[in-house]
Structure formats: C-alpha cells, structure tokens
Amino acid sequence: MGNPFSLQGKTVLVTGASSGLGASTAIECSKVGATLIITGRNSERLNDTFEQLEGKDHIQIPLDLLNMTNLDEFVKNLSTLDGIALCAGITKTIPVKFISADNIDEIFQTNIFSSMQLIQKLLKQKKINKGGSIVFISSISTSYADKGNAVYAASKGAMNSFSKVVALELSGQKITSNCIQPGFVPSRMLIDGIVTEEQLEEERKKYPLGFGEPSDIANGIIYLLSDAAKWVTGSVLTIDGGVTLR
Amino acid sequence: MELNEFVQNFGQEFDETPIDIFTPETVFKDIEEWGSLTALSIIAMVDETMEARITGADIRSSDTIQDLYIKIISK
Numbered sequence: 001m002g003n004p005f006s007l008q009g010k011t012v013l014v015t016g017a018s019s020g021l022g023a024s025t026a027i028e029c030s031k032v033g034a035t036l037i038i039t040g041r042n043s044e045r046l047n048d049t050f051e052q053l054e055g056k057d058h059i060q061i062p063l064d065l066l067n068m069t070n071l072d073e074f075v076k077n078l079s080t081l082d083g084i085a086l087c088a089g090i091t092k093t094i095p096v097k098f099i100s101a102d103n104i105d106e107i108f109q110t111n112i113f114s115s116m117q118l119i120q121k122l123l124k125q126k127k128i129n130k131g132g133s134i135v136f137i138s139s140i141s142t143s144y145a146d147k148g149n150a151v152y153a154a155s156k157g158a159m160n161s162f163s164k165v166v167a168l169e170l171s172g173q174k175i176t177s178n179c180i181q182p183g184f185v186p187s188r189m190l191i192d193g194i195v196t197e198e199q200l201e202e203e204r205k206k207y208p209l210g211f212g213e214p215s216d217i218a219n220g221i222i223y224l225l226s227d228a229a230k231w232v233t234g235s236v237l238t239i240d241g242g243v244t245l246r
Numbered sequence: 247m248e249l250n251e252f253v254q255n256f257g258q259e260f261d262e263t264p265i266d267i268f269t270p271e272t273v274f275k276d277i278e279e280w281g282s283l284t285a286l287s288i289i290a291m292v293d294e295t296m297e298a299r300i301t302g303a304d305i306r307s308s309d310t311i312q313d314l315y316i317k318i319i320s321k
Contacts, residue, residue: 095283098290148286199302 004228008033010082012225015065015118018045020187021137022087023052024214025221029085030054032222037078039063040088065114075121081128083225085135086115093148104151111155116162123170131174135224136163137217138179138236144244156181160236167234176233178224182217183207183240208242216241247296252315255295259287270312292318 002008012029016022018040026038030053038053040046043062050060063074065088089111094103115136122128138160141153160179167177184203204211220239223229238244247255249270257268262279274280285305292300298318308314 093286093289095286095290097287098294147283198306 005223005226006033007083007222007226010225011035011037011079012083012085013037013039013078013081014085014087015039015115016086016088016137017049017060018042020087021182021185021214021217022085023049025085025087025218027052027054028215028218029083029222029225030058032226034083034225037061037081039065039074065118066109068117071114071118071121075118075125075127078122078125078127080126081122081132083133083135084119084122084128085137085221085225086118087137088114089137091152094151095148096150099151107151108155108158111152112158112162115159119166128170128173128175131230132176133225133229134163134166134170134175134177135221136160136177136179137221138163138181140181140183140238140240140244142181142236163236164234171233174230176224176229178229178232178234179236180217180220180224181236181238181240183212183238183243185212185214185217187214206243207240208245210241212239212241249312249315252296252318253311255291256288256311256314259284259291268311270310270315272311273309274311274314275309288314 007029012034014022014026014029014036017026017038022040026036026049030036033055036053036058038046038049039061041064046060046062050058061074063070065071090107092103092107119134136159139156141149142157142160163177163179170177186200217239220237224232253268253270257265260279263277285302288305289300292298296318298321300318304317305314308317
C-alpha cells in the first residue's frame with residue numbers, strides 16, 4: 001500500500017497560483033508527487049511559482065478566470081483532473097456604509113462566481129475524474145466577524161454553501177468537495193493592503209499558536225486532495241492557529 | 247478638494263459627534279467616538295471622494311485632520 005497522503009499520480013489544478021496561498025499550495029502539492037496545472041492572472045509571478053515546482057510535466061497557463069471566452073477555451077483543452085484547489089481570491093476592507101454595486105461585484109466575481117463557473121464547465125465537459133476532489137479556500141471570516149469585512153465574508157459564506165451542494169450532487173461519482181477556512185496567514189495580498197507592522201503585531205497576539213505559514217494551509221489542502229480524505233465531503237476545515245477558540 | 251471640505255467630509259463619518267466640533271486643528275484620536283471603524287471609514291471616504299489610497303500608517307502618524315489632509319494631497 002502506498003502512502004494515502006501522497007498525491008503521486010494525481011493531476012491537480014490550482015487557481016490563483018500566482019501569489020499567496022495558491023502559490024504555496026501548488027509548490028507543496030508538487031513536493032508530494034502531484035502533476036500540477038497552475039493558473040493565475042499575473043504571468044510573471046505565475047512563472048515564479050512554476051519554477052519552484054518539484055518534479056516534471058507541470059503546466060502553467062496564465063488566465064483571468066473572469067474572462068468567459070478564455071475560460072471556455074481553457075477547460076476545453078484541459079486534461080482530466082483528480083483534484084482542484086480553488087485559491088483565486090481578493091480581499092478588500094470596506095465598511096458597510098461604503099459598499100457599492102461595483103465593489104460587491106468585484107469581490108463576488110473573483111471570490112466565488114468565477115469558481116462556480118469553472119466547476120460548472122469542468123463538470124459539463126467531464127473533466128473531473130471519478131474519485132476526484134474539489135477544495136475551496138474559504139475563510140474564518142464566514143463566522144468570525146471583523147469590521148470592514150462584510151462583503152468578503154459574505155462571498156466566502158456563499159462558497160461554503162456552494163461547496164456542500166456540489167458535494168451532494170457529485171457523491172455518485174465519488175467526487176468530494178470541501179472548504180478550508182484559514183486564519184490570517186501573512187501573505188502579499190494582505191501585506192500590500194492597509195495593514196501596518198504594529199497592527200500585524202496586535203493581530204498576532206490574538207492567535208494562540210501565533211500566525212500560520214502558507215504551508216500550514218497547503219498541507220490541509222493536500223490532505224483533502226489525497227486518498228486519505230476520500231470519505232470526507234461537504235466539510236469545512238478550519239485551520240487558524242486557534243484564533244476562533246475565543 | 248479644499249481643506250474645509252475635507253474637514254466636513256471627515257466629520258460626516260462620525261455618527262455621535264456633532265459636526266460643528268470639527269476643525270482643521272481637531273486632534274481626531276481624542277474624540278470619544280474614534281475607533282477602528284471610523285478609521286476604516288476615513289480610508290474609504292478618501293478613496294471615494296479624493297481617489298487617493300491612504301493607509302493605517304498615514305492615520306496613525308497624523309494628529310490633526312489637517313496633518314492627514316496634507317499627507318493626502320502630497321501623495
């Protein structure tokens with residue numbers, strides 16, 4: 001018997017692989033044997049990720065998931081998949097008073113609508129192998145409220161609900177669908193924002209186990225993609241260093 | 247945007263504090279209502295009305311409303 005936690009022989013699609021958790025997920029998956037297909041909007045940074053992948057036969061495809069013509073083409077040319085890690089996402093801090101149709105649309109399009117449409121197209125074109133796994137990167141913000149986070153949190157809440165129905169509908173093909181809810185992992189996406197060093201330090205104090213690293217989340221994703229988790233579906237796995245304990 | 251208009255917009259982001267107490271010299275962190283949500287609202291207001299991106303650090307390093315205004319227009 002092989003190691004049930006290995007991704008050897010599995011082809012895994014990672015979206016949002018040009019930065020943050022997506023990049024780390026792709027790299028960690030390659031270390032445990034997966035063959036990767038990575039996509040992201042920024043081709044230069046996607047290539048940075050690609051060069052860090054271990055093993056061979058990986059493919060990188062710069063892609064804006066919001067462009068439907070490109071998405072159709074992308075799915076059509078894709079080989080069949082054993083795993084999908086949906087890591088594309090954006091965050092924006094907007095107090096409810098400042099919400100607009102534009103920023104709701106921007107956040108929902110990137111964080112959930114694009115993933116819904118990608119899954120739809122993959123299923124319609126029978127690109128997910130029997131026994132495959134889908135992993136959505138949600139957030140603890142779905143139930144752990146933070147000021148300014150309403151639209152982002154709502155988009156991730158939509159994701160959790162979507163994943164459960166996907167899990168039920170695909171159970172006949174033994175395809176699983178799960179969400180991971182990471183706590184705060186310092187990454188480019190967050191550090192580029194309005195967070196100062198002092199605020200970061202204050203935030204760190206809330207985490208019983210301190211801040212996590214991108215690989216802490218990636219390892220959870222690997223588990224859900226692996227055969228070890230073949231009976232796990234519709235679940236929401238929180239990986240947050242204990243921040244939501246209190 | 248003129249300084250006076252900025253001071254008005256700044257004051258509008260408060261719900262409990264009377265608008266007429268706001269002047270360019272107001273030390274805004276001393277206002278009882280000041281907190282993380284008002285800070286986020288000021289950042290969003292500046293983005294919306296002045297198309298400028300300020301950070302928590304810009305707010306932290308400003309004492310008066312005028313200090314912040316100067317930081318924004320020099321961006």
